[in-house]
Amino acid sequence: MSDKRIVYLDHNATTAVAPDVLEAMLPYFTGKFANPMSIYSISQDNRKAVEDARERISRLLGAGDGRIVFSGCGSESDNQAIIGFAMANRAKGKHIVTSSIEHHAVLNSCKYLQKQGFEITYLPVTNDGLVRPSDLEKAMTSETILVSIMFANNETGVVEPIEELAKVAHAHNAVFHTDAVQAVGKLPIDVSKMGIDLLTASAHKFYGPKGVGILYANRKVRLDPIIHGGEQEKGLRAGTENVPGIVGIAAALEKALADRESETSREKTLRDRLERELLARIPESFANGAKAERLSNTTNITIKYIEGESMLLFLNASGICVSSGSACTSGSLEPSHVLLAMGVPAEHAHGSLRFSFGRDNTDADVDAVIEKLPAIVERLRAMSPVWEDHLKEGR
Amino acid sequence: MEPYSEKVMDHFMNPRNVGEIENASGIGQVGNPVCGDIMKMYITVDNGVITNAKFKTFGCGAAISTSSMATELIIGKTIEEALTLTNKAVAQALDGLPAIKMHCSVLAEDAIRSAINDYLVKTTGTGLPGWKPHEDEACQA
Ligand SMILES: Cc1ncc(COP(=O)(O)O)c(C=O)c1O
Numbered sequence: 001m002s003d004k005r006i007v008y009l010d011h012n013a014t015t016a017v018a019p020d021v022l023e024a025m026l027p028y029f030t031g032k033f034a035n036p037m038s039i040y041s042i043s044q045d046n047r048k049a050v051e052d053a054r055e056r057i058s059r060l061l062g063a064g065d066g067r068i069v070f071s072g073c074g075s076e077s078d079n080q081a082i083i084g085f086a087m088a089n090r091a092k093g094k095h096i097v098t099s100s101i102e103h104h105a106v107l108n109s110c111k112y113l114q115k116q117g118f119e120i121t122y123l124p125v126t127n128d129g130l131v132r133p134s135d136l137e138k139a140m141t142s143e144t145i146l147v148s149i150m151f152a153n154n155e156t157g158v159v160e161p162i163e164e165l166a167k168v169a170h171a172h173n174a175v176f177h178t179d180a181v182q183a184v185g186k187l188p189i190d191v192s193k194m195g196i197d198l199l200t201a202s203a204h205k206f207y208g209p210k211g212v213g214i215l216y217a218n219r220k221v222r223l224d225p226i227i228h229g230g231e232q233e234k235g236l237r238a239g240t241e242n243v244p245g246i247v248g249i250a251a252a253l254e255k256a257l258a259d260r261e262s263e264t265s266r267e268k269t270l271r272d273r274l275e276r277e278l279l280a281r282i283p284e285s286f287a288n289g290a291k292a293e294r295l296s297n298t299t300n301i302t303i304k305y306i307e308g309e310s311m312l313l314f315l316n317a318s319g320i321c322v323s324s325g326s327a328c329t330s331g332s333l334e335p336s337h338v339l340l341a342m343g344v345p346a347e348h349a350h351g352s353l354r355f356s357f358g359r360d361n362t363d364a365d366v367d368a369v370i371e372k373l374p375a376i377v378e379r380l381r382a383m384s385p386v387w388e389d390h391l392k393e394g395r
Numbered sequence: 396m397e398p399y400s401e402k403v404m405d406h407f408m409n410p411r412n413v414g415e416i417e418n419a420s421g422i423g424q425v426g427n428p429v430c431g432d433i434m435k436m437y438i439t440v441d442n443g444v445i446t447n448a449k450f451k452t453f454g455c456g457a458a459i460s461t462s463s464m465a466t467e468l469i470i471g472k473t474i475e476e477a478l479t480l481t482n483k484a485v486a487q488a489l490d491g492l493p494a495i496k497m498h499c500s501v502l503a504e505d506a507i508r509s510a511i512n513d514y515l516v517k518t519t520g521t522g523l524p525g526w527k528p529h530e531d532e533a534c535q536a
C-alpha cells in the first residue's frame with residue numbers, strides 16, 4: 001500500500017506546511033532560538049520577528065488598532081474568545097448566543113459556561129445550513145453580552161451572513177465573535193469593515209504549522225486570560241512565544257491571500273465536477289448546503305442507506321482520504337450535529353462524506369474518486385438491509 | 396480510535412456469507428438505522444444444527460466484520476452451542492476490536508439470538524425465555 005498514490009481530499013481537517021513557509025520557520029528552531037522576552041540582542045531579533053508577524057497579520061485582516069493575540073491553536077482562541085470574554089464581562093449580563101452548527105471548540109466552551117451559570121442560546125439553521133439574522137434578532141435580550149457564529153462551517157463549507165449577524169449583535173450592544181478557522185485564507189476578510197470584534201484563526205488550515213492560532217480582538221473588547229502565567233501577549237496569554245510557529249502563520253497567511261482568488265476558482269472547478277459526477281452516478285444521494293454560498297473547496301454528500309465509516313475504509317484501501325462527519329468526532333457514534341441541525345434525518349446523516357480540496361489536488365484526484373466511489377457504494381448497498389427495504393418499497 | 400486488526404479488515408473487505416436465505420428457518424433483525432446500525436441474520440436449521448447462515452448489515456466496519464465472523468462461528472453448531480456464543484468471543488475471534496466498537500459485536504450476538512428466537516417461535520410456538528436485544532447505550536433513538 002505504501003507506494004500507492006495518495007489522493008488527499010481532507011484539507012478542512014488539516015493541510016501540509018507550504019515549502020516556503022517551512023523555510024521561513026526553520027531558522028527559528030535552531031540558530032534563532034532565543035526567548036523573545038530576554039534582553040540580549042539575539043532575543044530582540046526574535047521579539048522583532050514576532051512583532052513583525054503580528055503587524056503583517058493585522059494588516060492582512062484589516063485589524064486597524066485591534067490586537068492580534070497568538071495562541072496554541074484554533075480551539076484555544078475559541079476558548080479565549082468565549083470563556084475569556086464571558087469571565088471579563090459577566091457583570092454586564094450572562095447570556096450568550098451561538099449556533100447549533102459550531103465546532104466543538106465553541107460548543108463545548110459554551111457548555112462549560114452553562115455550568116458556570118451562563119445562559120446559552122443555540123440558534124437553529126435553515127435546511128441550507130444558514131443562521132437567520134431574524135432568529136438572532138429574536139434571541140437577543142438585555143442580558144446578551146456575546147454572539148458567536150462561525151464564518152464558514154467545517155463540514156459543509158456553508159458561509160454564514162457574518163456582516164448582517166454582527167449588525168444585529170451590535171444593535172443590542174453585544175460583542176460579535178466569529179470562528180473563522182475554515183474561512184481565513186479562503187475568503188476575503190476585513191474585520192473592521194465586517195464589524196467583527198473577535199475572530200479565531202488557525203495556521204494549519206491554510207498551509208501553516210499545527211499548534212498556532214490567532215485571536216483578533218477589537219481594542220475595546222475586554223478579555224480575561226485563560227492561560228495564566230508570564231506577561232507574554234500583554235498578559236493575555238502566558239507561555240514563551242512559539243516563534244517559529246508565529247513566523248510560520250504570518251508567512252502562510254501572506255501566501256494564502258496572495259493567490260487566493262486564482263486558487264479558490266481552480267478548486268471550485270474541481271469540487272463542482274466531483275459533486276456533479278458523484279450525484280449523477282450514485283442514486284439516492286444529495287449534497288448538503290449546496291444552495292447556499294459555500295467555501296469553494298468543500299462538498300458534503302449524503303449517500304443514503306449505507307454508513308460513512310465503511311465507505312471511508314474502502315476509500316482508504318484505494319488511497320483516498322476523506323472524512324465522514326467531522327474528523328474530531330469520528331470515533332463517536334453520533335451522526336454529525338451539523339447535518340442533524342440542517343434537518344437531515346439521522347439515518348441518512350450516518351452516510352455522509354466530506355471532500356475538501358486544496359492546492360495539491362488535480363483533475364486526476366477527481367477522476368480517482370469518480371472511478372472508485374460508485375462501485376464502493378454499490379458493494380455496501382448490496383449488503384445493506386436498509387437498501388433492500390428501500391428497493392422493496394419502490395416496487 | 397485504535398486501528399482495526401488485520402482480521403477485522405479482512406472480514407470487512409471480504410465478508411463471508413453475505414446475502415439472504417430463501418425459506419430460512421429463522422430470520423432475526425436488530426439495531427436501528429437512526430443509530431447507524433442494522434443487522435439482519437438468516438439461518439437454516441436442520442435437526443437442531445445450523446447448517447447455513449447469511450447476513451445483511453448496515454453499519455460501520457466493525458459491524459460488517461462481526462456479522463461476517465458471527466456467521467462463520469455458528470455454521471455447523473447446534474442451537475444450544477450457538478446460544479453460548481458471546482459478543483466477546485466474536486471480538487476475540489477477530490483479534491479484538493477498538494473499545495468504542497465493542498457495541499457492534501453485541502449487535503452480532505443479538506442478531507444470532509434474534510434469528511434463533513424466530514426459529515424457535517416458528518417451530519415450537521415459544522421463543523427464547525426472556526429474550527430481548529441489549530439496549531444500545533450509545534444510541535438515544
Ligand atoms: C471551524 C473550526 N473551528 C475550530 C477548529 C479547531 O482548530 P485547531 O485544530 O487549530 O484547534 C477547527 C479545526 O478542526 C475548525 O474546523
Ligand code: FES
Pocket residue numbers: 333430431432454455456457458496498499
Ligand atoms: S455499528 Fe455502531 S459503530 Fe459500529
